[in-house]
Amino acid sequence: MKRLATIVAAALCMAAASDPAERLADPAQEARAREMFREVRCLVCQNESIDDSNAELAADLRRLVREEIEAGKSDEEVRQHLIDRYGEFVLLKPAFSWGNAALWAAPLLVVIAGLLLLMRSFRNRIEEESLSPEEAERLKRLSED
């Protein structure tokens, strides 16, 4: 409870990113920076983006991202710079890499597996329901009689 309280208390001075003192002059660049903040983790916080966090480190990271965007760097370059400095942990969106293949592919794999099972059950049913050659022969004979 205590811990939650301190965490939440930290959270309360939040949405720090909109602070007018930090804002970039160019609205388009500022919008890009805000978009980017949501993907960057406040490393010392618990599961918060730097867009939300009021921690000092979050403010430093925001300044870094804003400076790079102001200097004309692309989103990809800013991201790479952050990874070089802090590791993959800093991005809330895991990279599309082999190490994360299982993570990104899982939803699709489960859907495909489910659909395959469903289709197989339809095929089995059709085979079960259709007559075997012997049965067909017998039916033919019976109907001829």
Added chain:
Amino acid sequence: MTVEIGAFSLALALVLSLAQALLSAGARWRRSSALAGAGQGAAVAAFVALLVAFAALMHAFVVSDFSVANVAANSHSAKPLLYRVAGTWGSHEGSMLLWCLALTGCGAAVAAFGRDLPAGLKSLTVATQGALGVVFLAYTVFASNPFVRLATPPVEGRSLNPLLQDPALAFHPPALYLGYVGMSVVFSFAVAALIEGRVDAAWARWVRPWTLAAWSALTIGITLGAFWAYYELGWGGWWFWDPVENASFMPWLIAAALLHSAIVTEKRGALAGWTVFLALAAFSFSMLGAFLVRSGVLTSVHAFAVDPTRGVLLLIILGVTAGAGFALFAWRAPSLSRGGVFAPISRESALVLNNILLAAATATVLLGTLYPLMREAATGEAISVGPPFFNLTFTPLMAVMALILPAGPLLAWKRGDLHGVLQRLWIAALIALACGFAAFALISPRKAFSAAGVAMGAWLVVGALVELAERTRAFRASGAETWRRLTGLPRGAWGMTLAHLGLGVFVLGACFETGWKLEAAEVLPIGGGLTLGEYSLVLDDIRSVDGPNYEAERGLLRAFKGDAEICAPSPERRFYPAGGQTTSEVAICTRGLDHLYVVLGERRDAAGQPVWLVRAYWNPWALLIFIGPAIMAVGGAISLSDRRLRIAAGRRRLVEATA
């Protein structure tokens, strides 16, 4: 003295649960109705004992008995009564006691009310429920006993946490726990059916009300938590894909899948194995949720009970219980009957698709929650999985589900007529597209994805209404005929329509709010103003307010739309000297479905003059985000009342037949 009675009752409940498990299992073994009766008696007695224990702990909290360690650590004599009562389940120990209370309560309910159940199935269910009770009660008694006394009681309790003193948060844990533990009955039913080797329509019918009740309670619990986060944390967010949120969301998803697959098993006898699997999974995910939250294994915003030894114990309980259930499943499931045949285009297929998508969504949430742990354990590299991941994976799955959802209830069992269904849905498609285009064309800034989301929400809402119109032959038969059909609709049908409608309402709110929320923040002197879209705010004054245990600055603002004043928000920034915490009381003006959300920030100095940071958000249709799930929960409750009526009706017929 009451505390000792509580401690004794808790230990007694453990013994009674053990008796319940052994007697009921013996009853099935010997086919003895005397043993079965004794087992059921023990189940009811265990519940009564826990009621006494829970009341004793609540009494200790209400009278602020700080000789009890748990009360001293988690309460304070200055807390208002409601929060002293809620303090009973606020701590780890208290919440485990609540868990056990619900668990034995469910066992007692099956024992006392399950009169229509076959004797063998009932005994095995009560026995399994008793075994679950033994496991969790043993944990509570030996590893997390809430009745431990202190040798030297403090004069005052330690915790007076301002943020947690909130009505929504007071009732958030009980609702969640009712949901989690309600799944235990479903689990016990599944274990019993696997041992009996019979999963049929009757079994599915008994499982459904429990699933419905648990799912509805989870819906309420999750929504209360989201609502609390929305108005208390101060930046208007309501869902963060935080591990602890995910922990409660996974059982909800599984329960939703189970509700749908149980319909197929009940009506058509198909999917028996899968339904049993989901029944086992629902409680396993509930236990996983309890483990994740209570152990603090995942560092998250909510991790407030970090205790590794208890975490390990909970993990063992989870592993043994779920492991036993699934091992039994692997052993017995192949012998289950395969049930009715259905064509690729049929209501069964639609429900299977629903299950595939919900299962994939659960897998996504599970993997997203645990992957950082798994990868760190495997390679030592730390990664983060945050909201962007879930937006890219979970959201598309749900979009596909929403797309096919309205067609499901219109399809016939066994072999459906897709062409006919699409003909009946064209009006819904037309309205949905119109809404989407309108949102895209009229609302600035232009957002294609949000507009698509609005179309999706409208598709769900109108789709649910079309289904209702089909059932009542509205616009085709006479008004009187439609009215007769409308009033004659079974409550289960109303429940389904409301649940689907509620989902649509939620989608509308969520897409609108996330897509078109506005945000503005300025440092304002007294008399300064800021604009937010077509609204403007003026800071008239700042007053100092002395609360009972805090000092606050209260901003007196006025909000205008054009020249017309629409409301006077007065947000506060509170400082609690005792804990050195600063909190924020958000001011929310509700305008129709929209929220104007105002937060008072810190005081700064600008050229010797005091200024205040004021943040304002315009959250369009935010109300729907919370109304939607409320409609879903009401749907669940209405459907639940239908069950009881039908079971009672069945019994009445039985009585008439025997008379």
